[in-house]
Amino acid sequence: MPIDTQRLHQLMDYEAARDAPPTNFPALPPIPSARYTDAGFYELERQVMFRKTWLLAGHLDEIPEPGNFQRWDMAGLPVVLVHTEDGSVNALLNRCSHRGAPVAMANKGKKKRFTCPYHGWSYAHDGQLLAVRDARDFRDLDMSASGLQRLRCERLGKLIFVNFDSHTPSLRECLGALVDEWAEFDLEHCRLSRRDRFTVRCNWKIAMEANLEVYHVPSIHGRTVAPVLDSRRNVNTFYPGGHSRMVAPIPAGHTNPAWQSRWPEITNAGEIARTCTQSYSVFPNLVMPLNQFVIPPIQFWPDGPDQCIVETWTMAPDWGSTAENGPDMWTEDAGARPSLVLREDIEMSEAIQETLDATHATGIPLSYQEARIYHAHQSADAAIGRERIPADLQVEAVLNEPWWHPNEPRLA
Ligand code: FES
Ligand SMILES: [Fe+2]
The missing domain is CATH 3.90.380.10 (Naphthalene 1,2-dioxygenase Alpha Subunit; Chain A, domain 1)
Structure with a gap:
């Protein structure tokens, strides 16, 4: 109404x-x-x-094109918002699955993929782990389970909201x-x-x-x-x-x-x-x-x-x-x-x-x-x-x- x-x-x-x-x-x-x-x-x-x-975390104008990303830390957890190829926005935990480096170091920018600045693991916009440097040195690394943690992210118009809980x-x-x-x-x-x-x-x-x-x-x-x-x-x-x-x-x-x-x-x-x-x-x-x-x-x-x-x-x-x-x-x-x-x-x-x-x-x-x-x-x-x-x-x-x-x- x-x-x-x-x-x-x-x-x-x-x-x-x-x-x-x-x-x-x-x-x-x-x-x-x-x-x-x-x-x-x-x-x-x-x-x-x-x-x-x-929680209101961003506005679409801040990440207007596919590949645009912006960090958001206001709720006390490191998050990166990214505009994906299909036009949706994803919220990812900005924490490399290897040893915890932030995969996005800059506050905002544009990237085809996130490449960790520490040892070069790279991730897609949906958080999926795409490549690991010197993969031969890891035993039993499950690539499919080692993506960036994806958080709930929904929009109301251009307003981007994030929620850390899967049950809400x-x-x-x-x-x-x-x-x-x-x-x-x-x-x-x-x-x-x-x-x-x-x-x-x-x-x-x-x-x-x-x-x-x-x-x-x-x-x-x-x-x-x-x-x-x-x-x-x-x-x-x-x-x-x-x-x-x-x-x-x-x-x-x-x-x-x-x-x-x-x-x-x-x-x-x-x-x-x-x-x-x-x-x-x-x-x-x-x-x-x-x-x-x-x-x-x-x-x-x-x-x-x-x-x-x-x-x-x-x-x-x-x-x-x-x-x-x-x-x-x-x-x-x-x-x-x-x-x-x-x-x-x-x-x-x-x-x-x-x-x-x-x-x-x-x-x-x-x-x-x-x-x-x-x-x-x-x-x-x-x-x-x-x-x-x-x-x-x-x-x-x-x-x-x-x-x-x-x-x-x-x-x-
Ligand atoms: S901490 Fe990211 S690749 Fe090592
Ligand atoms: Fe007042």
């Missing part, structure tokens, strides 16, 4: 009129603050959760309703304009969660974000699998900044995209704002319990000139520093981390309008497996299916 515009408008009216959380909305137990500081919990996230969820359902199944709701944004043709990375001194969830609520907007984004959304009319939606969405109308009288009119619009973008500030989160670490001008995802990569890498992207309909001239949603001076709105969030996120590190663990109370954060934590425990998580760090599953899309108790 495409986005249900009428229902969203009803919900905006509902949110503006209520004077308490909806009846029957569950009380959200406090989030243990040690989830943002504890090294053991960080390892569980990284080694379990990030190993079985679909397909990308489309995991995205669920989001696939149809995003159809109007024509991800098949969105062109990549920028991709940048910034190291931030806070747990990845602190930075991510600044994008899961608009409660903080009047305090720290008074001039940047506050003018583009009516937070009283904000509507949160919870999807199965930990995904969620916010939609808040752009106040009447707001005019789009001049830079936007320089770029072609996404022709099929619907009314919500054009009249609201809309942002999805895709479990576990992708935030996906969507409007008629740009598709600007942000990702939050764990890099230690109290450090993360914020990766920002700008994609847009073809703007018809060289790559350097495309739109840039998130940086200033072509990647030199994050944009003002990101800096506002980063400054606060780093300050919060310092406070949490320096003080005793407590419970963090969340309000109804911050419930997308709860949904993500609860889904993290489901992904990790509650039995693996120390009792004092667990989050109780209270926000359940009756509150997940397409159910809508608020209008019942």
